[in-house]
Amino acid sequence: MLSDMNQHEKLKLAGLVIITLVFLKFIVIPWHAWKEETVSDLMHTKQSYRDPSKVIELHEQIKSKLIGIKAKEDKVRALLFDETDTDSLSLAVRSYVESLAKAHGISIKRSVSRGSTDDGLLNKASFQIVFTENREKVESFLSQLEKQEKLLRVEQFNLSRNAMYLQVSVTVSGWSRRKPSE
Numbered sequence: 001m002l003s004d005m006n007q008h009e010k011l012k013l014a015g016l017v018i019i020t021l022v023f024l025k026f027i028v029i030p031w032h033a034w035k036e037e038t039v040s041d042l043m044h045t046k047q048s049y050r051d052p053s054k055v056i057e058l059h060e061q062i063k064s065k066l067i068g069i070k071a072k073e074d075k076v077r078a079l080l081f082d083e084t085d086t087d088s089l090s091l092a093v094r095s096y097v098e099s100l101a102k103a104h105g106i107s108i109k110r111s112v113s114r115g116s117t118d119d120g121l122l123n124k125a126s127f128q129i130v131f132t133e134n135r136e137k138v139e140s141f142l143s144q145l146e147k148q149e150k151l152l153r154v155e156q157f158n159l160s161r162n163a164m165y166l167q168v169s170v171t172v173s174g175w176s177r178r179k180p181s182e
Helices: 002-051 052-079 086-103 135-146
Strands: 108-118 123-131 151-163 165-177
Touching: 086 108, 086 123, 086 135, 086 151, 086 165, 123 135, 123 151, 135 151, 135 165
Parallel strands: none
Antiparallel strands: 108 123, 123 165, 151 165
């Protein structure tokens, strides 16, 4: 009977050892590895955020890029007309080009609106002017039109010769920032 008891104790002990090894192999060891990996990742992250030189360096990089972006934005804003709605923009572009033509001694025969659009970010106004003038005045006007501080684009240009004069039809567009949504 003692040997049966001893045999039974040995099987119990062997079963307990197997269960303990399975528990260690599939539960404790993976959990411990996961915990070590997580702690290591957290320490690395904490170290990278706590390093003041890295934070200051990153801040300086962002600051210099922001200054560059603001400078470019200011240049673009200077090219746009100030009017925020399409009707005002259309009038401003027309007045701007007509005053430039007048400064070059060009008398406009006809000025026709070609429409205004709002693409969500910018407003665009186009109109067509027709005039008859000598070649020098036409060249001077078109050259000056390209050199203006406001963004103007010649969308269409038609030219026909009439004796000593050129008949010119120019479609010009200008842009402004759209009025922000309220």
